[in-house]
Amino acid sequence: TxxxxxxxxxxxxxxxxxxxxxxxxxxxxxxxxxxxxxxxxxxxxxxxxxxxxxxxxxxxxxxxxxxxxxxxxxxxxxxxxxxxxxxxxxxxxxxxxxxxxxxxxxxxxxxxxxxxxxxxxxxxxxxxxxxxxxxxxxxxxxxxxxxxxxxIRSLRDSRALIEEVGIEESSQFIEDNPHPRLWRLLAEAALQKLDLQTAEQAFVRCKDYQGIKFVKRLGNLQSESMKQAEVAAYFSRFEEAERMYLNMDRRDLAIGLRIKLGDWFRVLQLLKTGSGDSDDALLEQAHNAIGDYFADRQKWLNAVQYYVQGRNQERLAECYYMLEDYQGLENLANSLPENNKLLPDIAYMFVRVGMCEQAVSAFLKCNRPKDAVDTCVHLNQWNKAVELAKNHNMKEIGSLLARYASHLLEKNKILDAIELYRKANYFFEAANLMFKIADEEAKKRTKPLRVKKLYVLSALLIEQGHKQMQNKQRGKAKGKSSEAASVLAGLLEEDVLSSTNRFADNAWRGAEAYHFFILAQRQLYKGSVDAALKTALHLRDYEDIIPAVEIYSLLALCACANRAFDTCSKAFVKLESLETLSSDQRQQYEDLALEIFTRHCPKNNKKSDLDDVLESGDEKLPICVATGDPILECRFWMCSVCKHCMKAKERNNYDFCPLCHSSA
Structure with a gap:
């Protein structure tokens, strides 16, 4: 510039x-x-x-x-x-x-x-x-x-000379005005007239090696018709070339021409219309090529038809997957022989859509049980995972469950971890986590009814664990030892597994505590102050579960309402001695006690049968979970799940157990 x-x-x-x-x-x-x-x-x-x-x-x-x-x-x-x-x-x-x-x-x-x-x-x-x-x-x-x-003019003049005066006369003009394009033009004109010598010389002058090879190949052909057909194909006159091949009864050459062009529809047509038996391998190749044609254009249904005829199981599986035809995919997997290389791919297709049973079946058919177990774990089918691990003697299922549970706990998904253990029949581990949730909710002073439900669920898991252990020991001892020995072995194993749980001896203790806590308040608000006081007195045995301040506050309230001031006085003495209270809270309790007992003498105005029983410390009497009264009768109802009792006369008032809510 x-x-x-x-x-x-x-x-x-x-x-x-x-x-x-x-x-x-x-x-x-x-x-x-x-x-x-x-x-x-x-x-x-x-x-x-x-x-x-x-x-x-x-x-x-x-x-x-x-x-x-x-x-x-x-x-x-x-x-x-x-x-x-x-x-x-x-x-x-x-x-x-x-x-x-x-x-x-x-x-x-x-x-x-x-x-x-x-x-x-x-x-x-x-x-x-x-x-x-x-x-x-x-x-x-x-x-x-x-x-x-x-x-340009030289190209136009050369073409006109070739058309008008012929190849030999025009070659001199091209010699005087040499250019690769003009020599190629002369070579093509010579090929049209099968003048192979002139065509070869022209291809040499324009340095077209492929053209030279083509002329050499034409020279080896004996038939003029065959030469003309080859020339027609060289100049992309494929319909003419195919017609010439068929007229010479050379259907194989016509098919070869269409294969080179990638026209597999015409190849299939030629194979089906030809006389005699067609080549089965070529027929399958044609079907698969047409299937690829439709698959590339996402016309999966059309592709399936040709892949079936071409017996292309790999692409057929892909088409079934894209069509979401999982029944067809399952039938394909069932038709494959064992250890077929396609089975793992089909199994992973089922995994991606969450079809656990079909994926497991495919993995097992190709002898990959570990992948089957991993699939069950991935899809949260833990019962199936444990069953497979046991059937194939896989020892790492326990560590796998523990690792996955730890992963859930790290993400604070405790309920998911509980469900994981429960589905895998690890009931003691699930119960331990459930007890932790219940304890945390109790410390937060959540609604008592919610806390009770959590303790009930924990206890039910413990019961399921006991039942599972007993069934396991019976199966081991069958035909080997006495029933008593098997039961003893089961109990010993239960003690070992549940030794870290503070509710191991009595799984229903937490549920009992909050059940009586709720029952006493219901009775108090209902006006049954005597029954409320009797129920509240039971709470003194559950200070390790319910905070003492709540127990003795409720007891003092029920005693005061029942005019049992001696019991009320003892409750206030207990409240004032609690170390967990602040000085302001303790002062408030002292002021309230002073106000009550300056008006009323700290002694009970009436004596009940329950007071005598409780004061005697007799703990062998069963307690009615419906009323909170001790059961003195010989006949009573016992729940088949939690093993708690209820008076016979109260039985008709309930369709479910008041404590565990199981069918009565």
């Missing part, structure tokens, strides 16, 4: 393809430089549209007597706005002058072509031009007609 200096000053230009920097004296302000294909000439279009040329190989002497490289040629054109050198001939270039295109050979122009397109490529004696003005009118929807190819 010009740098704005005055005309006649020395400019410096770097020509990349030449690799040197030389000084040239230019009398213009160039904005476009073009170098030909062998870097011998450079074309310059200045700002005023004047086209000039420099011969870079020339050696001239300037006015000072120094020898310089480069000489400006005499050719000069005006009103030029585009120019392009040919890529394969250093003497050819095309330029645009106003609305005409000129092609120059050795600085001699051909007749102009009327066009206003921009030159984008000049190669093989053809110029590709683009009508940018038309494209910019609607750039979102370009038309391929706006790209125009122009043939």
């Amino acid at each position: 010009a740098d704005g200096r005055e005309s006649g000053t020395i400019q410096r230009y770097s020509l990349p393809t030449v690799g040197i920097v030389q000084k040239y004296t230019l009398n213009c302000c160039p904005y476009q430089l073009s170098l030909n294909c062998n870097s011998s000439r450079v074309a310059i279009i200045d700002l005023s549209g004047v086209l000039t040329f420099f011969d870079l190989d020339a050696r001239v002497v300037d006015s000072t007597g120094q020898q310089v490289i480069g000489e400006q040629l005499k050719l000069e054109r005006k009103d030029v706005w585009d120019m392009k050198w040919a890529k394969d001939n250093p003497d050819l270039f095309a330029m645009m002058e106003k609305t005409r295109m000129y092609v120059f050979r050795n600085l001699d122009p051909e007749e102009p072509i009327q066009t206003s397109g921009y030159i984008c490529n000049f190669e093989d004696l053809e110029i590709k031009s683009v009508l940018l003005d038309e494209i910019l009118k609607n750039p979102e929807r370009p038309n391929k007609d706006y790209i125009i190819n122009f043939e």
Whole structure:
């Protein structure tokens, strides 16, 4: 580009393809430089549209007597706005002058072509031009007609000579104007007339090795019809070539032609319409290729039909999966032989859609039980995982459960961990976690009914664990030892497994505590103050579960309402001695006790049978879970789940056990 200096000053230009920097004296302000294909000439279009040329190989002497490289040629054109050198001939270039295109050979122009397109490529004696003005009118929807190819005069003349005077006469013209494109044109014309010698010589001159090989192959053929068919195929006249092959009863060559073209529909048609037995392998290949055609276009249902006929089980499985035809996928897995390499892939397809049973079946069929167990774990089918681990003598299931439970606990998903252990029949571990939740809820002073439910669930898990252990020991001892010995062994194993649980001896202790705590309050608000006091007195045995301040506050309230001031006084003494109370809380209890007992003497105004029983410390009497009274009768009802009792007369008032809520 010009740098704005005055005309006649020395400019410096770097020509990349030449690799040197030389000084040239230019009398213009160039904005476009073009170098030909062998870097011998450079074309310059200045700002005023004047086209000039420099011969870079020339050696001239300037006015000072120094020898310089480069000489400006005499050719000069005006009103030029585009120019392009040919890529394969250093003497050819095309330029645009106003609305005409000129092609120059050795600085001699051909007749102009009327066009206003921009030159984008000049190669093989053809110029590709683009009508940018038309494209910019609607750039979102370009038309391929706006790209125009122009043939230069030598190409047009050669084609006309070949058509009019023949191959031999036109070869001299091409010899005088040699170009690979012209020799290729002559070779193709010679092939059309089966002049193999001329075709071979022309292919040699244009350095077309594939064409030379083709001519050699034609020379080895004896049949003229076969040669014509091969030539028709060479020039992409495939329908004509196929017809010739079939007329010669060479269906195999017609099929081979269609295979090369990738036209498998026609291949299948030729295989089915031909006489005799067709090649089974080729028939399967055709079906599979057509199946691939439909699969590439996501037409899975059509692809299935051809994959079935092609017995392509791998792609068939993929199609079933994409169609969500899991029944077909399962049938395919069942039809495969054992240890087939496709079974693991089908199994993982089932895993991805959550179909555990089908995935396990596929994994087991290919002898991969560990993957089957991992699938069950991944899909939370823990019962199935444990069963598989036991059947295949896998010892790592326990550690796997523990690791997954730890993962859930780290994410504070305690209930998920409990459900995990419960489904895997690890009831003692589930109960321990449930007891922890119940204890935490009790410390937060959550609603007593919610805490009771948590303790009931924990106790039910303990009971399930005991039952499972007993059944296990009975199975081990069957036919080996006495029933008493098996029961004893089960009890010993239970003691070992539950030794870390503070509710191991009595799983229902927490549930009992909150049951009586809730029952006493219901009785008190109902107005049954005597029954409330009797029930509240039981709570003194559960200070390790319910905070003592709540137990003795409720006991004091029930005793005061029942006018049992002696019991109320003992409750206040206990409250005032609690170390967990602050000084302000303790002072409030002392003030309240002073206000009550200045008005009432700290002794019971009435004596009940329950007081005598409780004061005697007799703990052998069962307690009615419906009323809180001790059961003195010989006949009573006992729950089959929690083993707690209820008076016979209260039995008709309940459909469920008041403590564990199981069916009565």
